[in-house]
Each structure stands twice: as C-alpha cells, then as structure tokens.
Amino acid sequence: MPARNSDTRFGTVTRVFHWLTALLILTAIPLGVIANQLPYDTAxxxxxxxxLFSLHKTLGVAAFLLGLGRILWALVERHPAPLHPERKAELTLAGAVHWLLYISLVAVPLSGWVHxxxxxxxxxxxxxxxxxLPFVPQSEAVGTAAGAAHWVFTKLLGLAILLHIAGALKHHLIDKDATLLRMLRGVPAPARPEPVRKGSVPVLVAFLLYAVGAGIAALLVPNGEAVAAGAPVEAEASGNWRVVEGTLGISVRQMGADVGGSFANWTADIRFDEAVVDGKHGNVSVTIDTASLTLGSVTKQALEPEFFDVATHPTAVFAADMLPGTAGYVAEGTLTLRGVEQPISLPFTLEITGDQARMLGEVTLDRRDFGMGASYGDEASVGFGVVVAVDLLAERVE
Structure with a gap:
C-alpha cells in the first residue's frame, strides 16, 4: 500500500491521519459532554x-497537535481527484465541509487550551x-472569552462532522461509489477521474462560518457591572480613609492544585490613626458581595449552596478593631459568612506616605468553620484551608 496519495487513491499516511484524528475527536467530545453533566456534590x-475532564483536555491537546500535522500534510500532498467532477455544487459543499473540519481541528482544542x-x-x-501557554495571561476575562469561543466552536465542529458523515454515507449507500472505501481501505477509483481545479469559495465559506461563530462567542461574554479586581473600590463615607484601589483575593487547594480568585465588589469603612488610643489604632468594617466572586474554573461550584451559598447569603461582613501587632498591625474581629460568625485575626502591614497608605494582609481560614463543603470530608478534593489576601491603597479623607 503506497504511503502517499495518487490521483485515484488515498495513501497510508493520509488515511492514518484521518482515522486517528476521528478517533481522538469522537472520544474527546463524549468525554467532555459526560464530564460537564456529572454532579460534583461529593468528593x-x-x-x-x-x-474525565483531564482525559477530555488531554485528548483535545493531542487532537490539536495531530490536526496541525494533518493540515500541513494536506497542504503539501496531492488530493485524489473527485469521482464526480461534474457535480459542481456538491464539490463546493464538500470542500467547505473539509475546510470547516480543518479550521475546527485548530480552533476547538486551541480555544479550550487557552481557557x-x-x-x-x-x-x-x-x-x-x-x-x-506562552502569551496567555492568568485572566478571568481571557478565560471567559476562550470558554465562550470553545462552546460555539464545538457546535461548528459538530456540524462539520455530521455533514462529513452524511456525505460519506450518501456516496456509499446512494451513489454506491468508492468514496468511502478510498479512505477506509485505500481502494483506488475504478477509473482515472478527471482532475478538478479547486476554487476559493469553500475556503471563504468555512472562514465566514467561523467569523460568525466568533461574533456569537463575543456576544456570549458577559459585560458585567462588577468592579474589576484592582480597580478603585468605593468606601463608606464615615471613615477617615477611603480605598482607591484594592484586591480582596482568596486561594483554595482543589484536586492538588491551587485555585485563586477574588471578590470584585466590596466596600470598606476604615477609621485609622497612627497614634494608639485606648489600646487600638481604630476599626474597620468590610462588606463583601459574595456573588461577585470569581474563582477560576470552579466559580460556579463556589457560589452554590455547598460553599458560599450566595442565593441565601449574598454578603459577608468583617468587623474588627485594628491593634498594634508584633510585626505591624492586626485586625481582631468577627467574620460573618453564610450566617456563621467566627473570630478572625488578620495580621497586616501598613506603609503610610503622606496621605496615602498601602495595606497588605493575609490570613488562612478553615472552610469547615463556616459550614462550607460538608460533603467534602477530607482534603483529597477540596482543601480545608482558604487563604484570604488583602492588598489595598487608601487615601486620607479630610
């Protein structure tokens, strides 16, 4: 069996590329669908x-690399002439479907990989x-956009697969020609077909469909009214310091990997004096919109009743006195989260330059203290510790 194509048959290399790609794609797709539908209410x-998601992603990356090889091979290798060169519309449709498949072999796994x-x-x-990936930042915005693109592009891939299979079956069952057998067993055409000059219409149709798909994906990305992490956060007017920039981040351990995120919406009422009065520097009250949390790929899970339960408890409040500490300061107070109050000590440093102050603080909480993740009794799936990190810039209010 020849390795390369001829005018009448597909060679071994092309057929191996074709069927191995088909195997990877037709395995990765159901794995992703099943994994997406499975519950995660227990460890x-x-x-x-x-x-299942790990297998889906791994096969997707393999399909991407194999797809690149297949496309490069198709560009340098001759393509057997069609068996029915007189069917112009059919040839145009078949060409568009092939190009749609080629683009999908890159766009679908790559968008998932970027996400x-x-x-x-x-x-x-x-x-x-x-x-x-190089040039891909750790960014919720990039991840959301890539996720939307991946969702839309998989629909285009599914359409291309269905049309491709339908065309092959039509040739085999209705036309009863050797189209399917040429790819299945390398059977040559019964007669030397007439070569056909390839036009640009199929390529344009395929790219147009993907342009429309990209537009739909862009529409699916929520604009959101939440304040981005690092943007100025409005503070209550009663304090003598106003937050102008800050992040309130959290980090958890899930399936052996650190998952970081932040709350986009929160307000801080800060009263702080450099001098100690009655044993303290002042007090602070922070109100957090828990529904504004983004936590990587597990944001949806974190917002559900098992964890933050934002539908029932949309806010969390930390109220504390700011006291002198051994290496800076400490905010001693109470965190009310999910209707549960727990004492919290948040050590922090403070650098005051004129009327501006930079505050950095970090504390590790135990999710079990707030009734979070009761179904996850050990740390194999979700760690007990939740690291809360605060980084803010405030200015003095006259």
Missing part, C-alpha cells in the same frame, strides 16, 4: 468529574506540558 463525584491556561482550577492536562 467522589468531583474526583470522577475531574478525571485552561487562563484560569486556575481542577482537571490538569495529563501531559508533562500544557498547563500554561
């Missing part, structure tokens, strides 16, 4: 879901590489 369920690299979360790719 065991989450572990299964993560394993994986841009957000932190569970289900790592099972390769010694690929958890991050």
């Amino acid at each position: 065991e369920a989450l572990a299964i879901k993560a394993q 994986h690299a841009a957000v932190t979360g569970f289900a790592p790719i099972l390769w010694p590489f690929g958890q991050t």
Whole structure:
C-alpha cells in the first residue's frame, strides 16, 4: 500500500491521519459532554468529574497537535481527484465541509487550551506540558472569552462532522461509489477521474462560518457591572480613609492544585490613626458581595449552596478593631459568612506616605468553620484551608 496519495487513491499516511484524528475527536467530545453533566456534590463525584475532564483536555491537546500535522500534510500532498467532477455544487459543499473540519481541528482544542491556561482550577492536562501557554495571561476575562469561543466552536465542529458523515454515507449507500472505501481501505477509483481545479469559495465559506461563530462567542461574554479586581473600590463615607484601589483575593487547594480568585465588589469603612488610643489604632468594617466572586474554573461550584451559598447569603461582613501587632498591625474581629460568625485575626502591614497608605494582609481560614463543603470530608478534593489576601491603597479623607 503506497504511503502517499495518487490521483485515484488515498495513501497510508493520509488515511492514518484521518482515522486517528476521528478517533481522538469522537472520544474527546463524549468525554467532555459526560464530564460537564456529572454532579460534583461529593468528593467522589468531583474526583470522577475531574478525571474525565483531564482525559477530555488531554485528548483535545493531542487532537490539536495531530490536526496541525494533518493540515500541513494536506497542504503539501496531492488530493485524489473527485469521482464526480461534474457535480459542481456538491464539490463546493464538500470542500467547505473539509475546510470547516480543518479550521475546527485548530480552533476547538486551541480555544479550550487557552481557557485552561487562563484560569486556575481542577482537571490538569495529563501531559508533562500544557498547563500554561506562552502569551496567555492568568485572566478571568481571557478565560471567559476562550470558554465562550470553545462552546460555539464545538457546535461548528459538530456540524462539520455530521455533514462529513452524511456525505460519506450518501456516496456509499446512494451513489454506491468508492468514496468511502478510498479512505477506509485505500481502494483506488475504478477509473482515472478527471482532475478538478479547486476554487476559493469553500475556503471563504468555512472562514465566514467561523467569523460568525466568533461574533456569537463575543456576544456570549458577559459585560458585567462588577468592579474589576484592582480597580478603585468605593468606601463608606464615615471613615477617615477611603480605598482607591484594592484586591480582596482568596486561594483554595482543589484536586492538588491551587485555585485563586477574588471578590470584585466590596466596600470598606476604615477609621485609622497612627497614634494608639485606648489600646487600638481604630476599626474597620468590610462588606463583601459574595456573588461577585470569581474563582477560576470552579466559580460556579463556589457560589452554590455547598460553599458560599450566595442565593441565601449574598454578603459577608468583617468587623474588627485594628491593634498594634508584633510585626505591624492586626485586625481582631468577627467574620460573618453564610450566617456563621467566627473570630478572625488578620495580621497586616501598613506603609503610610503622606496621605496615602498601602495595606497588605493575609490570613488562612478553615472552610469547615463556616459550614462550607460538608460533603467534602477530607482534603483529597477540596482543601480545608482558604487563604484570604488583602492588598489595598487608601487615601486620607479630610
């Protein structure tokens, strides 16, 4: 069996590329669909879901690399002439479907890979590489856009696969020609077909469909009215310091990987004096919109009743006195979260320059103290510790 194509048959290399690509895609797609539908209400369920997603991602990366090889091979290798060159419309449709498949082999896994690299979360790719990508920042915005593109592009891939299979079956069952057998077993055409000059219409149609898909994906990305992390956060007017810039971040351990995120909306009422009065420097009250949390690829899970339960408890409040500490300061107070009050000591440093102050603080909480993740009784799936980090810039209010 010849390795290269001829005018009448597909060679071994082309057929191996074709069927291996088909195997990867037709395995990765159901894995992704099943994993997406599985619950994650227990540690065991989450572990299964993560394993399936890891397989889905790994096969997707493999399909992407194989797809690049297949496209390069198709560009340098001759293509057997069609068996029915007189059917112009059919040839145009077949060409558009092939180009749609080629673009999908790159766009679908690449968009998923970018989403994986841009957000932190569970289900790592099972390769010694690929958890991050060059030029892809750790960004919720990038991850959301890539996720929307991946969702839309998979629909175009599904359309291309269905049309491709329908065309092959039509040739085999209705036309009863050798189109399917040429790719299946390398059977040559019964007669030397007439070569056909390829036009640009199929390519344009395929790229137009993807341009429309990209537009739909852009519309699916929520604009959101939440304040971005690092943007100025309005403070209550009663304090003598006003926050002009700040982040309120959290980090958890899930499936052995650190997952970081932040609350976009929060307000701070700060009263602070450099001098100690009655044993303290002042007090602070922070109100957090828990629904504004983004936490990598597990944001949806974090907002549900098992964890933050934002539908029932949309806000959390930290009220504390600011006291002198051994290496700076400490905010001693109470955190009310999910209707549960717990004493919290938040050590922090403060650098005051004129009328501006930079505050950095970090504390580790135990999710079990607030009734979070009761179904996750150990740390195999979700760690007990939740690191809360505060970084803000405030200015003195006259």
